[in-house]
Amino acid sequence: MSDKPELKKIRLFAMDVDGTLTNGKIYIGEKGELFKAFDAKDGLGIKLLMGNGIVPAIITGRTSEIVAIRCREIGITEIYQGIHNKDAALRLLMEKYELTKEETAYIGDDLNDLSAMKTAGISFAPSDCAKQILPYVSILLTKKAGDRPVREAVDMILEQLENPCYDV
Numbered sequence: 001m002s003d004k005p006e007l008k009k010i011r012l013f014a015m016d017v018d019g020t021l022t023n024g025k026i027y028i029g030e031k032g033e034l035f036k037a038f039d040a041k042d043g044l045g046i047k048l049l050m051g052n053g054i055v056p057a058i059i060t061g062r063t064s065e066i067v068a069i070r071c072r073e074i075g076i077t078e079i080y081q082g083i084h085n086k087d088a089a090l091r092l093l094m095e096k097y098e099l100t101k102e103e104t105a106y107i108g109d110d111l112n113d114l115s116a117m118k119t120a121g122i123s124f125a126p127s128d129c130a131k132q133i134l135p136y137v138s139i140l141l142t143k144k145a146g147d148r149p150v151r152e153a154v155d156m157i158l159e160q161l162e163n164p165c166y167d168v
Contacts, residue, residue: 019109023146087115
């Protein structure tokens with residue numbers, strides 16, 4: 001992990017869901033309904049990314065209508081669910097937006113995120129991530145899963161921009 005990676009070049013911020021935007025717990029009701037908790041401050045942070053020309057994307061191994069609903073609420077249009085090869089999805093996004101590795105960031109928390117973390121120029125992880133991914137994490141965040149690690153990463157990115165826009 002390096003001390004001060006250059007974040008001002010980031011143009012794509014890709015995110016895992018379970019263990020980053022949520023605490024990783026999946027609540028299942030007696031009729032099979034699923035529940036997940038998202039933090040509003042992460043959502044506002046994602047909107048701040050968009051206001052600064054940074055594309056937010058979801059790349060998740062699970063498929064959930066809950067995630068689709070949350071993405072619609074926030075305005076995320078790049079949603080890749082049921083993805084087992086996260087590296088391939090991230091490369092497709094990089095190609096679509098004609099971005100380099102240095103312009104690409106990824107936040108994940110476990111081994112299924114490792115391929116995407118290796119592809120991205122900057123990788124973030126919540127403080128309670130799987131220890132096996134630590135050698136591949138550019139920035140280990142102070143926030144744990146579901147406790148606004150995405151917002152912490154967003155704030156770090158915005159702090160390095162010359163004139164960040166804070167209008168949402």
